[in-house]
Amino acid sequence: MFNRMVSWLFFFIVAVTSIPFYIIAVLIRVITYPFDRRLRLLHLFTCFWASLYTWIMPPWRIRIEGRKNVRKNATYMVVSNHQSQLDILVAFRLFFHYKWVSKIEIFKVPLIGWNMVLNRYIKLKRGDKESIEQMLRDCEERLAEGSSVFFFPEGTRSPDGAVKKFKIGAFQLAKKMKIPILPIVISGTNKALPKYSVNFHGIQRIYIKIFPEIPYAMFEKLSVEDTADMVRNFIIEKLKIMDRYTLGADAQ
Numbered sequence: 017m018f019n020r021m022v023s024w025l026f027f028f029i030v031a032v033t034s035i036p037f038y039i040i041a042v043l044i045r046v047i048t049y050p051f052d053r054r055l056r057l058l059h060l061f062t063c064f065w066a067s068l069y070t071w072i073m074p075p076w077r078i079r080i081e082g083r084k085n086v087r088k089n090a091t092y093m094v095v096s097n098h099q100s101q102l103d104i105l106v107a108f109r110l111f112f113h114y115k116w117v118s119k120i121e122i123f124k125v126p127l128i129g130w131n132m133v134l135n136r137y138i139k140l141k142r143g144d145k146e147s148i149e150q151m152l153r154d155c156e157e158r159l160a161e162g163s164s165v166f167f168f169p170e171g172t173r174s175p176d177g178a179v180k181k182f183k184i185g186a187f188q189l190a191k192k193m194k195i196p197i198l199p200i201v202i203s204g205t206n207k208a209l210p211k212y213s214v215n216f217h218g219i220q221r222i223y224i225k226i227f228p229e230i231p232y233a234m235f236e237k238l239s240v241e242d243t244a245d246m247v248r249n250f251i252i253e254k255l256k257i258m259d260r261y262t263l264g265a266d267a268q
Contacts, residue, residue: 022216030069034127037065041131054163056113058135065131066108075219076208078106079261082226085198086112091162092198092229093190097179097251098168099206106205106224107166114164117151138165142172152185159193169244177206177259179252182244191240196229199247201254204262221262227254 041061048057070076086092094114096107104116116137123129123139138154141147155165167186174180190197201224208220227250235243 019216019218026069026073026216029072030128033068038127038131041065041134045134054113054161055135059113059115060111062131062135063108063111066105067111070105070109075216076102076222077219078109078222078224080109080224082200083110083112085226085228086110087229089162090164090229091159091193091195092164093159093186093193093195094164094166094198094200095169095182095186095247095251096166096200097202097255098170098173099177099202099204100173100209102205102209102222103168103173103202106202106222107200109224110200110226112164114166115155115158116166117155117168120147148185152189155185155189156193159189159195164198165189169248174206175210177203179248179255182248184240184244187235187240187243187247190232191235191243194232194236196231197235197243197247198229199227199251199254201225201227201251201258203255203258207262221264223258223261225254225258 041058044058044061045055049055052058070078092114096103104118115135116132117140118132118137120139120141123132123137136158138151138158139147140151158165165186169182169184169186170180171183172180187197189195202222203224204220204222208217208222210217230247230250235246238246
């Protein structure tokens with residue numbers, strides 16, 4: 017009962033605070049759009065907005081590493097494993113510029129989804145061929161303007177934390193646009209907010225790390241499928257190490 021009450025209080029705070037934050041986001045969009053076409057300032061504000069909800073939850077003990085691996089003004093194909101809806105809030109804590117690729121349903125959520133539209137994040141309707149093709153075109157456009165794009169190439173959350181097979185869209189784009197891949201690994205969110213659960217689950221360690229970029233030269237001669245497998249295997253290897261921390265042991 018206590019855990020459920022904490023969850024409902026958390027979602028109540030999210031709902032109430034989203035009203036003024038969305039108004040601020042609209043103002044930022046209007047004021048900065050003439051000189052900030054990539055909407056970097058709006059995205060940074062969104063990072064703050066999302067991060068606030070992790071800061072007010074001390075039981076989520078979030079460890080962040082690797083920000084130094086993001087080169088200023090570089091354009092990346094950002095890929096990460098996907099354990100929980102909490103991954104999105106945690107990834108916003110990284111505070112660097114990118115555009116999300118997210119399922120279209122999230123864009124319809126009042127205030128939060130509307131802010132995603134303001135940010136020109138990228139919509140995807142799962143299983144819809146036309147939507148996938150439009151998503152790839154939108155990604156190319158954002159990458160060409162200098163914005164990194166953030167993918168969860170598993171396509172959906174893993175129910176048990178194991179890394180599922182990667183879809184190839186992100187890697188097709190990385191090869192076509194000849195840009196580096198920036199791997200990110202997230203551990204522990206599946207226990208803090210498991211798939212199909214909205215309950216609070218007590219004190220949880222969460223670990224997110226940005227690893228050094230994989231330059232285009234490293235996968236230039238690989239097939240798209242082999243590139244996806246290479247990055248997936250890298251993430252699996254690093255996740256095993258990071259899980260030692262979230263499970264209570266020290267990460268090496």
